[in-house]
Amino acid sequence: MSRKTVLIYQRPLKPALHERLASECEVLDFSGENNLRDNADFREALKRAHGLIGSSVPMDRELLAEADNLEVISSISVGVDNYDIDYLNERGIVLCHTPDVLTETTADTAFLLILASARRAVELANMVRHGEWTSSIAEPHFGVDVQGKHLGIVGMGRIGAAIARRGRFGFNMTVSYHNRSRHEDFEQELGASWRELDELLRECDFICVTVPLSEATREMFGQREFELMGDQAIFVNISRGGVVDEPALIEALDNGTIRAAGLDVFTTEPLPADSPLARMDNVVALPHIGSATHETRYAMAELAVDNLLAVLNGQRPRAPYNADQLGR
Ligand code: DGY
DSSP states (O other), X not given: XXXXXXXXXXXXXXXXXXXXXXXXXXXXXXXXXXOGGGOHHHHHHHTTOSEEEEOSSOBOHHHHTTXXXXXXXXXXXXXXTTBOHHHHHHHTOEEEOOOSTTHXXXXXXXXXXXXXXXXXXXXXXXXXXXXOOOSOOOXXXXXXXXXXXXXXXXXXXXHHHHHHHIIIIIXXXXXXXXXXXXXXXXXXXXXXXXXXXXXXXXXXXXEXXXXXXXXXXXXXXXXXXXXXXXXXXXEEEOXXXXXXXXXXXXXXXXTTSSSEEEESOOSSSSOOTTOGGGTOTTEEEOOSXXXXXXXXXXXXXXXXXXXXXXXXXXXXXXXXXXXXGTTO
């Protein structure tokens, strides 16, 4: 029987995982290539592909229309906003992703942003780095406390709950959350209260966003929402840049409508060097590192390889996104 063809895109696989794939499939590796949409070799290879594994490349209808043999896309990410799910479902293509294995690491990133923005860590570390620490730090450089404050989680999934756990048990914070559905299990475990979004924005000191990007969540944070948060609020976004009206956020940070922001995600990534967000003192901006540790990125890639091989071998993958397409 002829071997199935798999394309690796954008994210390289460690040798052990690459070898596992290659022991079962013909592997074409495009992980070192940028701008795959305009890459003639990639587009030619797509026509033969039974499986794709990688992340961070928008896979839309126009691109996938060329992939006549495609059975599965195995994304090395938990977020699936790069994929045209309706089109995958029309074609019966299985989409897999990597939940769970990145939950704790991503929650650590959120807390890193909460602490760094509250204590002005980047701004003050830069002062030291540039030789500008010339006298004892006084009020103009003070931060605000994190412990004992009110943490608001928008999007109470696995990652939201892991952030809330850190806040509740590590920092003695009061936790509120907003989510389409209520989670009584988290309410009991964390003493968390469900709130209407506006109420949560008004009440909380830290607003941490973990919702997936969809048409329902696109630009859900704009001028009105920043005004509701108020001038003591710290806004933290680890989901996707598209959930924020970015010019409105820049304005709110610039004119003091909110206190500060900790951002791991942006509407355009990499963040353009001329974006004000790259330079504002009250912004801690990270280059989308939510899950970027050696251990977690390996675990994600391993899960993605498991998912891919399972589907190609007619078995149930560990983490299907559109499970209803299995066996279609
Ligand atoms: C994810 O897994 O969705 C991360 O944001 C990386 O893209």
